[in-house]
Amino acid sequence: MIDADLLDHVAASTGLTPGEAQRVVEDVIAWYREPVGDYVRRRHAELQVHGVRNQQAFERIAGELGERVVAPPHLSQRQLRRIVYG
Numbered sequence: 001m002i003d004a005d006l007l008d009h010v011a012a013s014t015g016l017t018p019g020e021a022q023r024v025v026e027d028v029i030a031w032y033r034e035p036v037g038d039y040v041r042r043r044h045a046e047l048q049v050h051g052v053r054n055q056q057a058f059e060r061i062a063g064e065l066g067e068r069v070v071a072p073p074h075l076s077q078r079q080l081r082r083i084v085y086g
Contacts, residue, residue, distance in 0.1 A: 007021050010025055036065070040075075043060075044057055044061065
């Protein structure tokens with residue numbers, strides 16, 4: 001259940017209909033609900049496609065994790081590698 005005040009605020013501040021605001025909020029919440037392991041694997045694959053080497057990819061991913069709305073605990077590069085490679 002999404003907070004009605006949040007939906008009202010998003011609708012009022014963006015000009016969206018209440019239904020559109022609800023879909024936007026649900027989409028954002030789903031984005032941030034992605035489990036850490038899934039996020040790390042997805043971002044690593046995306047960065048590899050762009051030719052980013054592992055050292056830089058893991059540094060970048062670690063930084064991104066720290067900027068998430070509800071940041072997970074700090075993960076070392078070794079821990080990130082384990083998530084990606086097992």
